[in-house]
Amino acid sequence: MTQNQPQGWQRTLYILVAAQLVSAIGFGMFFPFLPLYVEQLGTRTGLSLEFWAGMVYAGQALAMAITSPIWGALADRYGRKAMIERAMYGGAIIILLMGFARSAEELAALRAIQGMITGTIAAINALAASFVPRERTGYAMGLLQVGLWAGIAAGPLLGGIVADALGFRAAFLITAVLLVIAGIVVTFAVNERFTPPEGVRRPNILSDWRRVMALPGVAPAYATRFLNWLGPNMLLPVLPLYIASLLHGSDRISTFTGLVVGLSSAAGTMSALYLGRLGDRVGHRRVLLPGTLIAAFAFLPQAFVTEGWHLLLLQALTGAATGGMNPALSALLTRYTRAGDEGSVFGIDNSVNASARAAAPLLGAAVAAWFGLPSIFIVTALVLLGAAALVFRHLPEHTPVPPSVAPAPRQRRV
Numbered sequence: 001m002t003q004n005q006p007q008g009w010q011r012t013l014y015i016l017v018a019a020q021l022v023s024a025i026g027f028g029m030f031f032p033f034l035p036l037y038v039e040q041l042g043t044r045t046g047l048s049l050e051f052w053a054g055m056v057y058a059g060q061a062l063a064m065a066i067t068s069p070i071w072g073a074l075a076d077r078y079g080r081k082a083m084i085e086r087a088m089y090g091g092a093i094i095i096l097l098m099g100f101a102r103s104a105e106e107l108a109a110l111r112a113i114q115g116m117i118t119g120t121i122a123a124i125n126a127l128a129a130s131f132v133p134r135e136r137t138g139y140a141m142g143l144l145q146v147g148l149w150a151g152i153a154a155g156p157l158l159g160g161i162v163a164d165a166l167g168f169r170a171a172f173l174i175t176a177v178l179l180v181i182a183g184i185v186v187t188f189a190v191n192e193r194f195t196p197p198e199g200v201r202r203p204n205i206l207s208d209w210r211r212v213m214a215l216p217g218v219a220p221a222y223a224t225r226f227l228n229w230l231g232p233n234m235l236l237p238v239l240p241l242y243i244a245s246l247l248h249g250s251d252r253i254s255t256f257t258g259l260v261v262g263l264s265s266a267a268g269t270m271s272a273l274y275l276g277r278l279g280d281r282v283g284h285r286r287v288l289l290p291g292t293l294i295a296a297f298a299f300l301p302q303a304f305v306t307e308g309w310h311l312l313l314l315q316a317l318t319g320a321a322t323g324g325m326n327p328a329l330s331a332l333l334t335r336y337t338r339a340g341d342e343g344s345v346f347g348i349d350n351s352v353n354a355s356a357r358a359a360a361p362l363l364g365a366a367v368a369a370w371f372g373l374p375s376i377f378i379v380t381a382l383v384l385l386g387a388a389a390l391v392f393r394h395l396p397e398h399t400p401v402p403p404s405v406a407p408a409p410r411q412r413r414v
Helices: 008-042 051-076 078-097 104-115 120-131 134-166 167-189 203-213 218-233 237-248 251-283 282-303 308-336 342-371 375-394
Strands: none
Touching: 008 051, 008 078, 008 104, 008 120, 008 134, 008 167, 008 342, 051 104, 051 120, 051 134, 051 203, 051 342, 078 120, 078 167, 078 342, 104 237, 120 134, 120 251, 120 308, 120 375, 134 167, 134 251, 134 282, 134 308, 167 375, 203 218, 218 282, 218 308, 218 375, 237 308, 251 308, 282 308, 282 375, 308 342, 342 375
């Protein structure tokens, strides 16, 4: 990649962060209230509302896990900006239709289609990795993480206000509008001059995936990513119940749950940018390993807390630790792989994330049912300790990228 202006990549990065923020706010607006929307819609089959409430989450994650690597490989052939536009404009149409769903079954089907079409995070990460200097990847991924976590923190609050004032359907309409706005920003403000590979026959998509997975450090990095997403997301179905047990019948359980989640997200937002920059200076493995260990040991005492504020502080600590883990892994994946494969790399990465999100609530609910609510924090800590062991034994700071296949040319100008 060449740049006509030395700081051109920074301007484009800031635009992508803004698009990330807007889209995350949109997706976050309706995500926490989907079970209530399912209850409002009702079911036309003999299956329970609880089943369909689970399907609106699991179906979307499973569909995304299957399709993300395909979209990523296509991005390496036809451009990464086009994949962002596909995810945002396509997502806007599907989410708008969700606002007109007539049953839980229709909503679950639309959520599965959403999983197949969207994937803005992977698309934005792939485009950023293609033009940001590799020695600044940690900073870039940390900044994108700031936009993501800030949107995730603000979206539910805005969605709750809209749902209370205008109803659930209005939240889907506003989300669709926000995605269109973010897509328009990318279309007109991001200039990607993508040049397909010349003189090199691109292998088929399966060959792309095999080549990426065969590179040193890549498979352990994906395994670490899976565990880092699996552990904290196991808490999703049980956290409100655990908080209720600590607050002893208080009528502010929902408010305190929102405070816990919001503070954890805010801590992650603040730490992501700092730790991303720190990784660029000292090495991302040196940030990832202690961050994973801190998160593991901060989850462990949460099984034994007796007051709500104890949990609040420990969740803030785990949020700060996990905020640095994601950009560090993204930066390492960029360094382990060759230029031109960013779409495949982050497409597979998004598939790993989605797989963990699909499995985590089921596993968390099962652990809580078998061993009690506090046990979920112990299991989460053990999962993260397993991730730390992978980092320690199998993730180098740098790996040589074999030159057996010439990379696709980078963008000429951004």
